[in-house]
Amino acid sequence: MESIAHIRRKDKKIQTVEQHLLEVKNLAESYGKEAKVSHITGLAGMLHDLGKFTQEFSTYIKTASENPDNPPKRGSVDHSTAGGMFLYELFHKKDSSRNEKILAELVGNAIISHHGFLKDFNNPSLESKYLERVSKEGKKEVYAKYDEFSGYFYEKVMDEESFLNYINKALVELSEYISQSEPTTLRTSLYYLTTFVFSTLVDADRTNTRHFENEIKEQKISNRELFQLYEKKLSDHLVELQQSSTAKSEINQLRMEMSDQCDKFSGNESGIYSLSIPTGGGKTLASLRYALKHALKHNKERIIYVIPYTSIIDQNAKLVKEILDDDINIIEHHSNVDFGPQTDDELSEELDEILVNKAEKIRLATDNWDAPIIFTTMVQYLNAFYAKGNRYTRRLHNLTDAVIIFDEVQKVPSKCLSLFTESVNFLDKMGNSSVLLCTATQPSLETIKRKIHVKNEIVENLPDVVKAFKRTEIIDKVKDGRMSREDLKSFVEDIMNVNQSLLIILNTKRVAKELYAELETSNVDATVYHLSTSMCAKHRMDILEKVRKDLKEGKKVICVSTQLIEAGVDVSFECVIRSLAGIDSIAQAAGRCNRNGEKEIGNVYVIDYGEEKLGSLSEIEKGQKVTRQKLIDLAAEQGGKKVDLLSPEVIKLYFEKYYNEIESLLDYPLKIIGGNVNTTMVNVLLSCPFMNEYISKSKENRSKVTLLQAAHSYAAEQFFVIDQNTKSIIVPYDKVGEEIIADLNRPYGIEKLSALLKKAQQYTVNVYENDFKKLSESKALRYLYDGSIYTVVPSAYSKFYGIDFDNSSVVDVIQF
Known part of the structure; x- marks a missing residue:
């Protein structure tokens, strides 16, 4: 042979x-x-x-x-x-x-x-x-x-x-x-x-x-020298910040103190730690300082930032690339094009290995996360452990021997929470990875059934630090009753009579779009902007740059947005209106108000907006319920010291109550297809719920029983981080987007295609299946690369709304 x-x-x-x-x-x-x-x-x-x-x-x-x-x-x-x-x-x-x-x-x-x-x-x-x-x-x-x-x-x-x-x-x-x-x-x-x-x-x-x-020679290159260079560049940047004209401001002094604490803590052993820097506290650079020094001390292979939304990745990755002066070794992995379904036939790729057809070229162009610094999303992280398709699981082993920074960790989808905590415990205990759980609103993960084993909080004297960072006052307008759109417009006009800038954050894309349209054509004396994930990342970044420019020049600005702006986006408004949501969301919204201490106190108004139809969005409703009750409790306090809604004690109590409300969701509920059995993803993967029935089925089964019982493939077929599957569409936003779409019609090799797809990430919008169907039925879709990649005709992409379709009442897609 x-x-x-x-x-x-x-x-x-x-x-x-x-x-x-x-x-x-x-x-x-x-x-x-x-x-x-x-x-x-x-x-x-x-x-x-x-x-x-x-x-x-x-x-x-x-x-x-x-x-x-x-x-x-x-x-x-x-x-x-x-x-x-x-x-x-x-x-x-x-x-x-x-x-x-x-x-x-x-x-x-x-x-x-x-x-x-x-x-x-x-x-x-x-x-x-x-x-x-x-x-x-x-x-x-x-x-x-x-x-x-x-x-x-x-x-x-x-x-x-x-x-x-x-x-x-x-x-x-x-x-x-x-x-x-x-x-x-x-x-x-x-x-x-x-x-x-x-x-x-x-x-x-x-x-x-x-x-x-x-014909590539296999070689393993250590990232140690690169991390040493990065640490020096970051150190030089921090020296420049300390020498700037604004370095002595109270807020910047506090930010430097947080950074110094992270630097000091980096010498500790590997483990899971929480980093509860308040919003606007310089969390990105502080965590990077910890990660680089910790990686060097403990010989970690890579640093991985896991972030809930691509809008935060856009900003944070750009900042880190600029400071470290490296656009090659710092990888962003999100909003990738849809490579089509993968078959479960174990021989399906054999001929692809020989012939390498177009679909295989696209698969080979994806990253396996073998890079020094990676920015990715929570969706991609969870997919590596649980989603169907070996292109996801292929990346999992590179999560070991790493420093993993979970930014805005409270944004982990509730149904995935137990799966998340178990995966983090595995990486800590078995994978030799160090983990930072970063957020201003730590979600009390030590109180749930499948708890996470956090060793310590990095920030010393956290309650005092929160008070020192206080720059906003939460004003309860929920007690005044539900607001109609006309009520809200009138309220906005009143606010703009005494403020230069206002951010309005609503819970669904539909109401944000409708309010923007109303304000844009109204008599309000301000430039009105709109943000949602119907826009590609480059579009959102351009809008935010315009907003920042107007704010810097002191122009009157209103921005109507979904929740994509509230977590980690570096922008500061004089005033914020937040539609009722969980306290964590209100805290994040407050982080966009008076962010740099431009005034003594900025006002954050919490409203009950009657135009929102949340439908089946039960988690938002439960968050509203718990927050509403907490607002009532705080308002009822008489005589004693009043507790701040955003204090660590209240946030902890909020999450304990909230997780109690949604306890049945935390293990990822499943309904067995074709039967009446209700179980969970956690049970199907981490227990043996079908073994007794399997053994009793036949004599043959009794003689052949495996010790392992996980239903890997069945569970993966049911697993989606977001409730509906989405498809990625490359959009013709600006000339670069149009050029990318034109180039994807050409037969490039693997390396060129890989570079092109990375470039396309900034011009990608993820849409729900029902919206994808609408685009298809309206003949707005176009197919590239043998139908593996989607785009839309130019008329279907609006400079005001992005992909312009009626989204009904859906929340923003967590883009991946």
Whole structure:
């Protein structure tokens, strides 16, 4: 048999199976090192393409290479089952130890799934898709070649004695990993280990294949020298700030104090810490100062900022790139184009590896987060752990051995909260990562059932710091009753008679758009601006620059926005109106008022806006309910010291009450399709809810039970961070956007396409399915790159509203 893993397209050079397996093994080992599971991950690497050691596969791949226009049928040769079956046959017997069985299951699942997604060990249909693949009864045609592929493995890759020694090292790692978990959390720990191993295998396999195809020498470059350079540039920038004319202002002195505290704290050991700097306190630079110094002290590989909205990424990434003077090694990963659905067929990408069609080119252009500094979103972070598609999971292993900064952590969607806390605990305990939970309104994650293990708060004397930063007064207008649009217009006019600038934040895009239209055509003496995520990032940034310019010049300005502006956007208005929402949202809105202490106190009015139809947006309604009650409680206080609505004590009480109100949502509720069973994503992944029914189903099931029970694939199919799936549309905003769309009609190679797609991120809008359908029905959509990328006709994009469609009453999409 001729050993062939891949045939390079341009020169027909062969990469042998043994070369590929050993190279992927070495890469996977390096990925698993910091989690102390390098032999477990290496085992997956050395066995993943074991099925290519057959005459049938050799014939198949040569035929495909020689006949690119008429290749053999996809899936006609199964090469990825063999490695999982090999482990199952060797180490999942009656007399096998418990850990041998677990090792065979978690590594075997990664192997059989590496061209698709992890298979279910057990699912609501009482099926074990894992067992169907690895058992000789389930895959007779693969088992018939068992002696062939196992013989070649021992001959060409590793002899039997060496292999057993390697297995024993992997078992030692597994035993040590398990020993760090409490018995009650063991299933949780093993779920994350399985997903981690899958991530290392997918990335190692794809990386090695791409390196062979493009003749790239594999090398690992340390980021340490780069971090040292970054630290010096940041230090120089801070010196410049201290020497500026505004350095002695009270607010800037407080910001520098926060930065100094982060610098001092960076020497502490790895762990999960909270950073509760008040809004406007210079959180971005303070956290960067901590991250760089901590990364250097503890040899972390990368720094990752996880941010809720792309609007904050736009601003923060730009600031960091300017200060560190690096536009190459600081990666923004968000608002990516839609690459189309991924199949779960484990052989679906085999011909793509050979032929690399257009859809595969787009997939290869995505990042695996192997960069020194990464800015991404909460959606992308959670997708790495839970979403369907190995392009997401591929990135997960690069979250280990990192400094991860969760900015505005209170914005984690409530239904994903338990999944979020469990993932962070894994990265802390098993992944050697340090985590900062950053926000002015810490969400009391230590009080929920699946609590997060925070070691300490970085800010010393937090209550005193909050008082020192106080620049606004919250004024309760909710007690005056609901406001109509006419009432609000009149109120705005009154405010603008005595103020130069006003920010109005409403809960839905529809009412924000309608109020903007009313004010823009009214007699109000001010320039009126509008912001929402129907605009692409570049459009929003341009509007914000105009707003900042007008504010600096002292012009009269009104900005009507959705909540996208309230978290982290560096802009300061004299006055703010905030439609009733959770206290955390009100606090963030207050952060856009009198941000730099331009006046002694700025007013933030909380109103009950009657035009909003929240419909099924129950979480906003519950936040309103808890806030409304807290406003009543505070107003009723007599005699004693009045408590500030935005004090740490009130915010803590708010979150405790709010999480109690939505407790049933925190584990990501699921309704089993085709049945009446209600369960949760957490239960399906981290428990074994179907095992008893599975065992009682048949005698065969009783004799074949896996120790791992997670329904990986089933859960991933149900998982969406936002309630509805969205599609990404590249829009023709300004000449650059038009040029990007024109360039995407040209047949570029992978590197050029990758650069083009990164550039397109600033010109992308994510829309809900119903709005996408409206655009399609109105003939406003255009399709690029064989239908893999979407755009709209110029008339469908407004300079006032962005993509101009009737959004009904939906909140802004968290863009990713």
